[in-house]
Amino acid sequence: IGAVRATRSYFNALAKAYGAIPVCAGTSDVRSTAASPAGTGLDYRTDGLSTVFFRDADNPASDSLFTSGTRLVGAMENYPVSEHTLPYRFLEAGRVQVPGERAASGVVIPYSAKQVTQFVYDRTAQTYTRLQNSVPHTDPETQKVLSYTNLIILVCESSIYNKVTGTEYELNTSGSGTGYYISCGGSMEILWSYDADGQLQLTDKSGAKLTVNRGKTYIGLVDL
Numbered sequence: 336i337g338a339v340r341a342t343r344s345y346f347n348a349l350a351k352a353y354g355a356i357p358v359c360a361g362t363s364d365v366r367s368t369a370a371s372p373a374g375t376g377l378d379y380r381t382d383g384l385s386t387v388f389f390r391d392a393d394n395p396a397s398d399s400l401f402t403s404g405t406r407l408v409g410a411m412e413n414y415p416v417s418e419h420t421l422p423y424r425f426l427e428a429g430r431v432q433v434p435g436e437r438a439a440s441g442v443v444i445p446y447s448a449k450q451v452t453q454f455v456y457d458r459t460a461q462t463y464t465r466l467q468n469s470v471p472h473t474d475p476e477t478q479k480v481l482s483y484t485n486l487i488i489l490v491c492e493s494s495i496y497n498k499v500t501g502t503e504y505e506l507n508t509s510g511s512g513t514g515y516y517i518s519c520g521g522s523m524e525i526l527w528s529y530d531a532d533g534q535l536q537l538t539d540k541s542g543a544k545l546t547v548n549r550g551k552t553y554i555g556l557v558d559l
Contacts, residue, residue: 337401338394339379345491345556348508350376352535354419356411360388360400377410384410422527422535423487423545431461431548434516434523442486442517444555452555454486456520462550463517484550486517487537489527493558506556518548 342359350357357376379388379400387410390399426432442454442463454463462482465472471480490513496503511528514537525545528536537545 336403336407337391338398339388339400339402340398342376343505345506345508347376348529348533349535349554349556351417351533352419352422352529354416356414356416358387358402358407377407377414386410417533419534422537423547425549426546428549431519432546433519433521435521436523437521439517439520439522442488444488444557446557454483454517454553457482458520461519463553465553482551483553484518485547485552487514487525487547487552487554488517489514489554489556490559491556506558508556512559516545516547 336358339358339360341361342357343362347357357378359376359378361378361380377384377387387406388400388402389406391401392399440456444452446452449468451468453466453469455466456463460482462484463486465481465483473480489508491506491508492512493507494505496505508529509531511526514525514527516523516525516537524540526538526540526542530536539545
């Protein structure tokens with residue numbers, strides 16, 4: 336599994352919301368240039384877990400850190416995991432509900448001038464196919480294009496910090512904000528909130544917990 340790279344606070348916030356354990360090699364956050372905060376997860380730079388991570392000589396140095404399922408299971412046997420509830424609920428099996436505010440046959444997320452993520456709706460499969468800069472994004476092992484039943488886009492405030500090595504971009508996942516739920520060719524505006532305990536809540540505009548169609552869900556964070 337890899338390459339294992341540095342994480343950022345907004346990645347860790349999403350992982351914590353699902354009760355997941357991040358596996359990383361330090362952090363890119365402006366607040367720390369060496370290692371992730373204690374208790375963040377399995378961090379190569381903090382823990383030096385030679386039994387968990389290994390180097391793959393067939394990859395460039397910056398992309399050579401890898402792990403495996405077997406190694407991760409061994410490291411996580413005694414790792415504390417907190418209980419979290421899903422930020423949404425799933426629709427009953429066999430039912431499909433189309434968000435009715437706006438049609439959504441395609442979605443474009445311009446993360447930066449060099450990184451544009453797109454989704455194109457496949458009406459037959461009722462899923463959204465993912466593209467990177469207009470090129471289908473495929474799984475390198477299966478060669479299948481990535482696709483999702485649900486897209487959840489959360490709009491966050493951002494900050495840019497100046498450092499000796501350049502600028503650092505940070506998304507703020509604390510507090511609350513707006514977003515979009517997109518599925519089966521339709522979309523609707525939603526609200527999100529994230530508390531100090533790491534609980535992420537997604538609701539419709541009336542405050543009712545968001546109900547999504549059964550299937551794979553993509554969550555993207557975008558700059559306000």
